[in-house]
Amino acid sequence: MAKDRWLEPAEERAWRALQFMQMRLAAELARQLAAESSLSYPEYLVLVAVTDRTDGSARLHQLARDLGWEQSRLSHLVRRMVERGLLTKEPCDTDRRGAFVLATDHGRAEIAAAAPGHVAAVHRLFLDRLTADQIVAVGAAAEAVLAGFPDD
Numbered sequence: 172m173a174k175d176r177w178l179e180p181a182e183e184r185a186w187r188a189l190q191f192m193q194m195r196l197a198a199e200l201a202r203q204l205a206a207e208s209s210l211s212y213p214e215y216l217v218l219v220a221v222t223d224r225t226d227g228s229a230r231l232h233q234l235a236r237d238l239g240w241e242q243s244r245l246s247h248l249v250r251r252m253v254e255r256g257l258l259t260k261e262p263c264d265t266d267r268r269g270a271f272v273l274a275t276d277h278g279r280a281e282i283a284a285a286a287p288g289h290v291a292a293v294h295r296l297f298l299d300r301l302t303a304d305q306i307v308a309v310g311a312a313a314e315a316v317l318a319g320f321p322d323d
Contacts, residue, residue: 196296203292208285213248214257215289218282221258221274228271230263257281 178186201212210218220237221229231249235242249272252258257278263269274282298306 199296200289200292203288204285207288208281210257210281210285214252215282215285217245217248217252217272218257218274218278221272222279222282228261228273230269230271234272252278 197212204210204212204215208215216238217234220234221227229237231242231245234240234249235245238245249258249260253260256275259273259275260270261273263271301309
C-alpha cells in the first residue's frame with residue numbers, strides 16, 4: 172500500500188491561501204455585482220463564457236466544462252436566464268436533444284453595463300495588491316494547473 176503523501180508546510184500554506192483567496196474574491200465580487208448591477212455572479216460568469224466565444228454561442232456541456240460546474244446546475248441557471256431574457260437557446264442541427272446557448276441583446280447590454288464595476292473590483296481586490304511580477308507568476312501558475320485538466 173502506498174504511503175499517504177501529506178502537504179509540506181509551504182505547500183499547505185500556498186494551498187490554503189489559494190482556497191481562502193478564491194472564496195473571498197468570489198464572495199466580494201458577488202456582493203459588488205449585486206450592489207451595482209442586475210446580474211448575479213454566476214449569471215455574469217455565464218454571460219462572459221458565452222460572449223467571449225468567437226461565434227457567441229456554446230453548448231451546455233461546453234459551458235459546464237469551461238466553468239467547472241455540474242451540467243444540472245448550469246441547466247437550471249440557463250433556464251432562469253432565458254426566462255429573464257438574458258439568454259436564448261437555439262436547436263442544434265446535429266443533435267436534436269442539444270441546443271446552443273446565446274446571449275440576447277438584453278444579456279449583452281446587462282454584461283456591458285456590469286463590466287466596468289466588475290473590472291474595477293477585480294483591480295481593487297486583486298490586481299492592485301500584486302506587483303507586476305506577481306501577476307505574471309499567478310497567471311503562469313494558473314495556466315500550468317489548467318493545462319493538466321482534460322479538454323473532454
